[in-house]
Amino acid sequence: MLRSETSGDGERMAAALAGLAAYQAATRTAPPAEPPVAAAVGRARLLDYGGAGAPLVVVPSLINPHTILDLTEEVSLMRWLASRGVRPLLLDWGMPTPHDRGLDVAGHVEAMLLPLIDALGEAPLLAGYCLGGTMALAAAALRPVRGLALIATPWRFHGFPARTRAGIAELWEAARPPAEAMGVLPMEVLQAGFWRIDPQGTIDKYVRFGRMAPGSEAARRFVAMEDWANDGAPLTHAAGRELMEDLIAADRSGRRRWRVAGTPIVPGRITAPMLNIVSTTDRIVPAATAVRRGRRLTLGLGHVGMIVSRRARPTLWEPLAAWLLQQTMPR
Template sequence: MTQETGSGVGAIPTLEDWQHWTLVMGRAQQMMMEFWAQQMQQGQAPLAGPWPTPAFGFGEQGASSDPMAMMTAGAQAWAKGLETWGKVLGGVASPATDAQPVRDRRFSAPEWSENPIFDAIRKSYLQISDQLLGSVEDVEGVDADTQHKLRFAVRSFVDAMSPSNFAVTNPQVLKKTLESRGENLLKGLSNMLRDIAAGQLTQTKPGVFEVGRNLATTPGKVVKQTPLYQLIQYTPTTDEVMKTPVVIFPPWINRFYILDLTPEKSFVKWCVDQGISLFMVSWKSADESIADASLDDYVLNGQVDAIDSVRDLLGVDSVHTIGYCVAGTTLAATLAYLQAKGEADKVASATFFTAQVDFAEAGDLKLFLGDETMGLLQQLTAEKGYLDGRYMAATFNLLRGRDLIWSYVVNNYLMGEEPAPFDLLHWNSDTTNLPAGWHRNYLDTLYRGNKLAEKGGISVAGTPIDIDAVTTPTYIQAGREDHIAPPQSVWKIMDHFAGPKRFVLAGSGHIAGVVNPPAAQKYQYWINERPCGTLQAFVDGAEEHKGSWWPDWLGWLKKQDGATVKVEGARIPGGGKVKAIEDAPGSYVKAR
């Protein structure tokens, strides 16, 4: 109960209120102390886990063993934020009016506009943000890379300082706190401590999704297993299939089932239903057994080995290949290697999903390649020889901090809510460990050195390769809003490969631009049938098509080789000379 004041402006807390809020604070302190004690009993430093820092790198795991120091540092950071917004509360009388209706999801609640105080905070923040971001473009005397870093740093700072991220300047949080009498903050604290212990931000409701139960459920068998990968053959659903099979190489930095989410989103299921004889490589999450894996391993013992295995199993001369993201980069090296060895005819065609081979314009990820970050990677992996996948996840989250970090800080920690179930974000959080030496070499040689774009810049098993010599027919897909592999960077494949090429620009980004089933009727794609020397020329003359680009790719694939065969013998997983090892999706994708 509270006693209303005569003015109706506020309420006077009763003794019962004071007792309740004292109890809330006591429960919060108890939760913190129990957490620290549990961490110490388990031999872990407080706040152990891959937490991103504001710098272009990562926070050291267990940077301090003093819980009070960590708590003090956190309190100081929040205090500075609250101090800033306290000045805004006291200093803004007549903020600028909105030029247009609010479209920012952070401020979509009516309280942000209807309450004069929060309306002033919102408008002031947006005005200051625009000024800060605009000032970056006015900086003179710096090179493009420095300005890129500055732009990213300012944008990250602006997103972090949003009034929506602080309890006392977020009207929805204040309302929830009063309604629940502080239970939201206690639940939020519990959520935060859970995430700290796990070393990872929770982005989807726990326990909803499970690989093999409601994700990666397309029927098939594991027909080969090596120390580096498992090879999955999917069960046909048609009486006939394309004679030339398709082998998919997903990125080894993620789990393969991004292409086999729920059945209605599954690229794998769609391919099988279209009569494609389909194989998938499932990379092993790195441990000590493959800590020394290198480019040669991923090309020769990975991609070339899988290509040869499928050719031998089905008794065909060649296969179609797909390389997604970083696996597309190594697929380019594989094609160049086969070209140099006179074995290019093993691959009938190559499809690239948001992949880069020339990193001159590689986008925001280049911000994380400074000497400090490379040195930190060396420290993080020195003991076990592999990189904890949570560090890579933190990097990708930082690239879209507003959506992938701060929105969950508000929902999970301030509102005390569980995030909504989302299959894509379950996959995003399902991290994969990486061989340390190969990961650093990939970043240093390809991203920083851009050696793959040079003739003889790198060698595979002692053979210098040249991607300009690749004559394999190629289908190249890029995402218009891709922040990981920007379309201008993906386009550069067009400048290198010598064979026939088809470029498709898809709506959306690195994931949704790829995982866009026709039945969803979402987004669009652009095709330009005329020869184009630049991406801009392609865009200027492109024709827009509604929906998914998958049918366009299938039509192109069938033009490469439209022959079909009956489904029998080796076309059925386990029906040939190679017996099935286990059911899809296999054990490698489930290993943690």
Template sequence: MAVEIAARLRATIRGLEIWQAHPYRRAVDEPPALWAEGAARLLDYGATPEARDPAGPPVLVIPSLINRAYVLDLRPGRSLLRWLAARGARPLLLDWGAPGPAERAFDLEAYGTERVLPALEIARRLGGGGPVAVLGYCMGGTLSAAVAARRPDLVARLVTIGAPWHFASTEGISGGFRAILRAQGPARLEAMLEAMGQAFGAVPVSLFQMLFAFVNPIQAAVKFQRLARLDPASVEAMDFVALEDWLADGVPMTAPAARDLLVDWQIRDLVAAGQWPFLGAPVDAGAIRAPALIVAGRNDTIAPPPLADPLARAIPRARLIRPATGHVGMVVGSHAPARVWRPVGAFLAGRPA
């Protein structure tokens, strides 16, 4: 056993060394920004070389606030946005950026009114003034569903990928962690987040990295052992490094938004209860009138089925698909084009998958 432990430790260290020394650097030409406010930009993927129709039907894409938006445009061959653009859609990515002075006091309500609604209005103008499709990934999917519920007049179609909704589950390590925090009471976590905001201007990236590590404590060791077994010059190794670079390139979150996410969502479970206020009133998923496609990965550990599936049950016209993929794998994995991108593209175009 000692020999095996030592071998795996060496493989983990070797994988880390390969990652740190790998020559890959992301070199992707960003599309032009149609609008910018504070740290946020609205990037037009209809203007990329891959786009089939630069004036195609707009799709407002809302990513997570926790990680960089470019996971949806990671690198050639691993870009959901360019794939959609090549099939006639006009993806408009709301890139939140890293929060600066303009966003320091933003909670999720402010992000909705000051960032999402203006971006949605631009998408509507480009589409002729009517409702448009909205696609959200991770907590951006939760925000997208909230927009569709609060402003059903603005959303023609809704897609969420890996969007958490119901946080009651205590399954697994992350569920147990939620249970511990609930037992201690939300006030302690609120005070900690407020102190971080005052000390650092925002909640540091390291807090969220620590929380993700709680979900699967041995994941880092296993994945770097896998890299050690790959040819560093292979496409698989390049994909690994690109994704790992993205994971390491996190952004802080404003203290009020972190409080909404970690206390009101995770601890109080206000979203599924219909008590979370957004765009001026509590969110009721039953008010969503747009056709909806909910993509919930069977192997997702960030938004596992007990957290993601209830959104599909709460929306009157929702269709649920459950690909055998993980959270990030749904947008950049080798099986993502067949299992996720293709049904998403068909749904947005109004075709059967």
């Protein structure tokens, strides 16, 4: 990818390699202390960030760790929300094993997310990020919730550019045999898929990092974000197959043919208030993939930047908190 994206530009190639070397050698800081566990179902846990008020179940994607929502002590949507009158409970999907190979995306909702919601004993607020939003939407169709917030959530998968979908199909064709053999789809394969979505941006970010002052706030944030992006549990084989074939290729959710717990998930049947946060500059989950329901909040930040960038707090955190609190007021 580096060769193709810097062909004929040796200076840019050298700058990207220098940035990569600087990233590899950068000093890491300890991650935030993990909060206590409020409930657990199998390998899945709800991490309790304290606070007061109505419980807010936050559903991250199955891809990449949940820690993007609690990146550092200073950059943590969860810890910030806990200081704003809600009680955030962050779902950690845990580490799948080959024994989980038959658990697809819908199965994660059925076997983990719904029982965790039931364990609370009351209707919670529900929020989902990326594929976690797709799963949270399904949960909101099957359980009563106070409100549903979707953040960069794909639902109409035909909204991905044709080139992106073709590249992902090619990637899955190559990855399917080893995934079937191992029972899981490794994170490294998924990361390669993300690189295909925006190869130029992948190179550019290392060029920019190489020019940052070592140890600066911007450099520390970059390292934490990249460590998160390059980490994560594998997907179960069934989840990888359902994501690649049923959702991305066949768009079953967008065509109202995706079933969870035997029920077709139809967003229009959800009666809870819905906040739909999308970005016009998100290349990972383009705005065209968003469900056409609820109150829409349109941003101009990248897929990860909307959660952890310097602009995230005034642009996403604050309006999200205001909307969540509004759903807990007496009607």
